[in-house]
Amino acid sequence: MKIDEQILRESGVHGEQWNALHEGYFSDALIARPLIETITRYLSAADADVVADLGGGTGFILRELVEQGITANRIPINLDCSEMQLEAAGQGGVSCIRGMISDFRRSDLVAGDEKHIFFIMRSVLHYFGREGLSSILQHIRQQARTGEMFVHQSACFENSREAQCINRLYLEMGSPKWYPVAEDLLDSMTAARWDVMDITPAPPLKLSSAELGQRYGIDEHDLLRIRSRLMDEFGEMENIFQCTRNGFVAYLQYMIFVGLAV
Numbered sequence: 001m002k003i004d005e006q007i008l009r010e011s012g013v014h015g016e017q018w019n020a021l022h023e024g025y026f027s028d029a030l031i032a033r034p035l036i037e038t039i040t041r042y043l044s045a046a047d048a049d050v051v052a053d054l055g056g057g058t059g060f061i062l063r064e065l066v067e068q069g070i071t072a073n074r075i076p077i078n079l080d081c082s083e084m085q086l087e088a089a090g091q092g093g094v095s096c097i098r099g100m101i102s103d104f105r106r107s108d109l110v111a112g113d114e115k116h117i118f119f120i121m122r123s124v125l126h127y128f129g130r131e132g133l134s135s136i137l138q139h140i141r142q143q144a145r146t147g148e149m150f151v152h153q154s155a156c157f158e159n160s161r162e163a164q165c166i167n168r169l170y171l172e173m174g175s176p177k178w179y180p181v182a183e184d185l186l187d188s189m190t191a192a193r194w195d196v197m198d199i200t201p202a203p204p205l206k207l208s209s210a211e212l213g214q215r216y217g218i219d220e221h222d223l224l225r226i227r228s229r230l231m232d233e234f235g236e237m238e239n240i241f242q243c244t245r246n247g248f249v250a251y252l253q254y255m256i257f258v259g260l261a262v
């Protein structure tokens with residue numbers, strides 16, 4: 001499934017609905033705090049003219065940074081391929097560019113050689129699937145200049161069994177999204193010439209079967225069939241996959257990676 005087909009499939013939860021999804025995870029300032037604090041720490045010391053949020057969705061992270069004055073004298077840009085997400089983003093001092101992360105060029109964000117970009121991203125790398133992870137990290141690196149930074153919060157797991165369980169869930173839901181083990185994501189960053197200076201945890205995202213059903217268009221019967229398959233293969237796993245009375249809950253674990261282009 002191509003990325004634009006994935007985005008189309010999820011269009012029912014994009015736009016105005018997005019901020020309320022998954023108990024408001026993506027519009028909650030407290031949940032965003034570890035990422036905002038990490039960005040603030042590195043951005044305040046960086047020589048950056050533009051802060052580019054790759055897959056910025058409805059623009060929550062950039063708006064937080066703008067409101068807190070962290071982007072002062074810098075241009076915040078939200079690059080996202082979903083028209084509905086960008087429409088819901090409004091302005092709030094943030095420029096929006098509709099485009100694919102896999103296709104964007106540095107020149108889409110800054111003019112001339114003198115300007116510097118600080119890249120950020122939250123919860124997007126999994127859209128590129130197992131096969132696409134290395135190439136997207138390389139593409140972003142190719143658009144960066146040596147010394148520029150890429151701070152991203154990405155879903156990844158402590159060990160391969162946890163990652164396999166969640167990857168099986170997405171496979172069963174017919175989604176090509178894919179989640180790595182944190183150590184393997186670190187290796188992929190390094191191989192793409194991102195020197196990882198820091199890795200810290202961020203709050204997990206709780207996914208209820210009802211919301212997953214709504215997001216991916218899966219009925220109750222199929223959700224229960226998926227639950228049985230996961231229970232047969234993995235059983236309940238604390239903080240990863242658990243049964244509820246009517247379905248199940250799964251958790252995406254997140255880490256914040258601070259990369260320096262080398």
Ligand SMILES: C[S@@+](CC[C@H](N)C(=O)[O-])C[C@H]1O[C@@H](n2cnc3c(N)ncnc32)[C@H](O)[C@@H]1O
Nearest residue numbers: 026055056057080081082085100101122123127
């Ligand atoms: C899970 S949402 C996260 C949104 C935002 N980063 C946040 O934390 O609130 C993923 C976003 O990435 C965008 N996206 C996914 N794949 C993309 C791609 N290849 N190019 C551009 N945007 C993409 C989607 O449209 C969506 O808005």
